[in-house]
Amino acid sequence: MAEIVIDGITYSFDGKPKLLDFILSKDKDVPFFCYHPSMSAPANCRMCMVKVGQYVKNRETGDYELDDQGERQIRWFPKLQTSCNMDMMDDMIVHTHETDDLVKRAHKDTLEMILINHPLDCPICDQAGECPLQIQTYKYGPEGSRFEVKKQHKPKHVQLGPRVTLDAERCINCTRCTRFTDEISQSHQLTITRRGDKNHPTTAPGTEFDDPYSMNTIDLCPVGALTSTDFRFKARVWEMNQTPGLDITNGKGVNVDLWTRDNVVLRITPRHNPHVNEYWMTDKGRDAIHLYNEERLSTPAIRLHPKDISLVMSSWDNAYQTTQEIVESTDPKQILVLGSPYASVEENGAWMQFSEAILKQLPSYTTHIEKGSGDGFLLVDDQAPNTHGCELLGLKKRTKAAFKKAVAEAKVILSLHDDYIERGWLSEEEIKGKTWIYFGTNHTQMAKAATLTIPITCAVEHTASYINVDQRIQRTYPAKETKYTNRRLDLEMSEGRLDRFGTKFDHWVNEDHKVDCKPLWEIVGDLSLLWGHTLSYRHGRDVLDALGSKIPALEGVTYQAMDDQRGLLLTLSETQEASS
Amino acid sequence: MSQKSSDNGASLSQNGTSAYKFTKEQLAEIEVLKTKYPEVQAVTLPVLWMAQDTFGHVDPEVQRLVAQTLDLPESHVHGVAEFYTQYFKEPKGKHVLDVCTCLSCHLCGGMDILGYLENKLGIKAGETTPDGQFTLQEAECLGACGYAPMMQITNDVYVNHLTPEKVDRVLDQLASGQTPDFESIPMPLVSTTSNNKAAGGSDE
Ligand code: SF4
Ligand code: SF4
Ligand code: FES
Ligand code: FES
Numbered sequence A: 001m002a003e004i005v006i007d008g009i010t011y012s013f014d015g016k017p018k019l020l021d022f023i024l025s026k027d028k029d030v031p032f033f034c035y036h037p038s039m040s041a042p043a044n045c046r047m048c049m050v051k052v053g054q055y056v057k058n059r060e061t062g063d064y065e066l067d068d069q070g071e072r073q074i075r076w077f078p079k080l081q082t083s084c085n086m087d088m089m090d091d092m093i094v095h096t097h098e099t100d101d102l103v104k105r106a107h108k109d110t111l112e113m114i115l116i117n118h119p120l121d122c123p124i125c126d127q128a129g130e131c132p133l134q135i136q137t138y139k140y141g142p143e144g145s146r147f148e149v150k151k152q153h154k155p156k157h158v159q160l161g162p163r164v165t166l167d168a169e170r171c172i173n174c175t176r177c178t179r180f181t182d183e184i185s186q187s188h189q190l191t192i193t194r195r196g197d198k199n200h201p202t203t204a205p206g207t208e209f210d211d212p213y214s215m216n217t218i219d220l221c222p223v224g225a226l227t228s229t230d231f232r233f234k235a236r237v238w239e240m241n242q243t244p245g246l247d248i249t250n251g252k253g254v255n256v257d258l259w260t261r262d263n264v265v266l267r268i269t270p271r272h273n274p275h276v277n278e279y280w281m282t283d284k285g286r287d288a289i290h291l292y293n294e295e296r297l298s299t300p301a302i303r304l305h306p307k308d309i310s311l312v313m314s315s316w317d318n319a320y321q322t323t324q325e326i327v328e329s330t331d332p333k334q335i336l337v338l339g340s341p342y343a344s345v346e347e348n349g350a351w352m353q354f355s356e357a358i359l360k361q362l363p364s365y366t367t368h369i370e371k372g373s374g375d376g377f378l379l380v381d382d383q384a385p386n387t388h389g390c391e392l393l394g395l396k397k398r399t400k401a402a403f404k405k406a407v408a409e410a411k412v413i414l415s416l417h418d419d420y421i422e423r424g425w426l427s428e429e430e431i432k433g434k435t436w437i438y439f440g441t442n443h444t445q446m447a448k449a450a451t452l453t454i455p456i457t458c459a460v461e462h463t464a465s466y467i468n469v470d471q472r473i474q475r476t477y478p479a480k481e482t483k484y485t486n487r488r489l490d491l492e493m494s495e496g497r498l499d500r501f502g503t504k505f506d507h508w509v510n511e512d513h514k515v516d517c518k519p520l521w522e523i524v525g526d527l528s529l530l531w532g533h534t535l536s537y538r539h540g541r542d543v544l545d546a547l548g549s550k551i552p553a554l555e556g557v558t559y560q561a562m563d564d565q566r567g568l569l570l571t572l573s574e575t576q577e578a579s580s
Numbered sequence B: 001m002s003q004k005s006s007d008n009g010a011s012l013s014q015n016g017t018s019a020y021k022f023t024k025e026q027l028a029e030i031e032v033l034k035t036k037y038p039e040v041q042a043v044t045l046p047v048l049w050m051a052q053d054t055f056g057h058v059d060p061e062v063q064r065l066v067a068q069t070l071d072l073p074e075s076h077v078h079g080v081a082e083f084y085t086q087y088f089k090e091p092k093g094k095h096v097l098d099v100c101t102c103l104s105c106h107l108c109g110g111m112d113i114l115g116y117l118e119n120k121l122g123i124k125a126g127e128t129t130p131d132g133q134f135t136l137q138e139a140e141c142l143g144a145c146g147y148a149p150m151m152q153i154t155n156d157v158y159v160n161h162l163t164p165e166k167v168d169r170v171l172d173q174l175a176s177g178q179t180p181d182f183e184s185i186p187m188p189l190v191s192t193t194s195n196n197k198a199a200g201g202s203d204e
Helices: A019-025 A101-114 A132-140 A176-184 A216-220 A288-293 A316-328 A345-359 A387-393 A400-409 A445-449 A497-501 A520-530 A540-548 A559-564 A574-578 B024-036 B040-055 B060-070 B074-083 B103-107 B110-121 B164-175 B188-203
Strands: A002-006 A009-013 A049-055 A074-076 A092-095 A164-166 A190-193 A200-203 A226-228 A241-246 A255-261 A264-270 A335-338 A412-416 A435-440 A452-455 A465-467 A472-475 B095-100 B134-139 B151-153
Touching: A019 A049, A019 A092, A049 A101, A101 A132, A164 A200, A176 A190, A176 A216, A190 B074, A200 B074, A216 A226, A216 A264, A241 A497, A264 A288, A316 A412, A316 A435, A316 A452, A316 A520, A335 A345, A335 A400, A345 A387, A345 A412, A345 A465, A345 A520, A345 A540, A387 A465, A435 A445, A472 A559, A520 A540, A540 A559, B024 B040, B024 B060, B040 B060, B040 B074, B060 B074, B095 B110, B103 B110, B110 B134, B110 B164
Parallel strands: A002 A092, A335 A412, A412 A435, A435 A452, B095 B134
Antiparallel strands: A002 A009, A049 A074, A049 A092, A164 A226, A190 A200, A241 A255, A255 A264, A465 A472, B095 B151
């Protein structure tokens, strides 16, 4: 095995790792900007300098050459080297800034150089607080600058595309963004224009940066040059609270971070998961903030008379009792219960148990596949996050025709999540005269057409798991409080600075951002009490445990295991596969 | 996965047809060029030159033609064209005067020459005379610091040791369709040695 000595410590390694990657993996620090582990390393920011040498060996004998003191002779590279593109070799000696003053000096000078034309408008820069340039300058930068001349001006707030805004003055020309469109999304939409102190990224004239993955460049950009058109100036990074979650806008199950402030999801960024999405996510997935914050169903609502155009606010008790009355006054054969691939495993599981215990039927579901919308990367045909979950639970799958027929024959329908009207599967005409009880999260068209709406928690308000298109089960965490949860008491929720120090008497805390909704398992638990059953689940974990004892594939599947292994790959049985 | 929306390019003609076209011979030549480099990207430079020689410039529409001809991303061709000042990204005058104002030329009066030309032509640096004859530009070091101040004419001839009189003469020559005279300038090193020789001779 090959060996390398870094700052006096010997490490052994296999293969040809890049030096920077290796040093970072040893919990040591080397400042860098342009390097990214999943892209090529052009070594153009010159920040990651280290001193590198090699022990001298006698060509004939293969023995180490020794100096007068009997120490091994070292042949140093004539200049400092960039560690990001340096292949490690046996017998290398490396000095980082920790042990070498020249390296320290190189870091200082590189930063002074990079900052020559930098606007330094951190106080109004979106990147401040999570800016590598800011951080590295604090750690390794010079005290001041010797540059006293007017700075070079470059284009500001350039709309590169519908979602990305460029401030060229802040750009340090690391080319991470252009490499992303060349190597990862392969849309080749970005290039660097001009040169010297005038260069910055741009698109070809007459084209715009509308790559379906364009916003990844915002996360990649080591400075505040590329910013989100939507999120710009909305919040300082340190005011937000960061909670891991899942992208539920399609079946890929991309891992994300949800950034909330005062219970509003302000932005969504990808979370690294080598098994699913690497470092990336779709632009569409970031749009889910609107789904989580806006047009939310809050407090049950009821249509008092079939002819009424809108629903009126009701209460939870009233909603439960109305549900009971409706169900009890209807022939069970005329009741249709619909599960949903948009809801989690736990929700569908609890729903199924409720339906089987009280309504004596297995819920059915329909898939939402749009053929041709997948691209082999993170966009997939399956529009719903948990189609495999429904399959695994054994819900009855219906084709569009079978579904329409079932709806036509039913008098009372209890449905979850899906907006069949928006999807064009049902017209409002077709559900006229039916009693539709809708358990959903948003004011969808389905909610507007329903008789009774019962608001349930969405993916950012509860802990629940989803099975993606590759049959990997992963879970969410609550990021947003509801009217009934409290971050200080719920140890699963994290607290941001404002969450911790704000009170409802401050102007920055707004109770209105908490939605009056409950997890579905709690709702069906409360409902089942009316029939004398006790399906009491307080937490998604309770449902998952219960399911684990019934479904072999879910045996031993726990949140802990999902967390430890970045999701668990399930093996769905043959029959379930075939039906997908 | 490449989903480029080129339909909003106001300056570009619709449906991908360009007002500019390479001739059959040129296309054949491009095919030959392609065989000379390991990767087609490298052919961008000679094809841009070919385009500039043919159309007088490589504006966005010409860049697009080059990209389509070589089947390369438009952004790549754009980046290359923008990188080199020798490619004209917009139509220029018949003669392009690149006056060097970089350090050595600056010290030897490059700015004065630029000012003289501005007054004489009645335009500012970066502009073209209304008759389309001359475009005046400031250039960075053209590698002829030893003969400062200097200028380059339309990516071609260098005119060195500029004085207002010399500038007048060059402009007249250009206007009458002649190329400015080629000046052979002895290397400073050569004259030093001959001086030494002369000194040595007097010693005798
Ligand atoms: S990019 Fe970083 S260093 Fe530059 S202004 Fe923004 S926060 Fe400050
Ligand atoms: S915009 Fe950002 S990512 Fe792109 S080259 Fe500049 S600094 Fe790098
Ligand atoms: S990270 Fe090595 S040169 Fe930029
Ligand atoms: S400075 Fe003018 S040619 Fe070098």
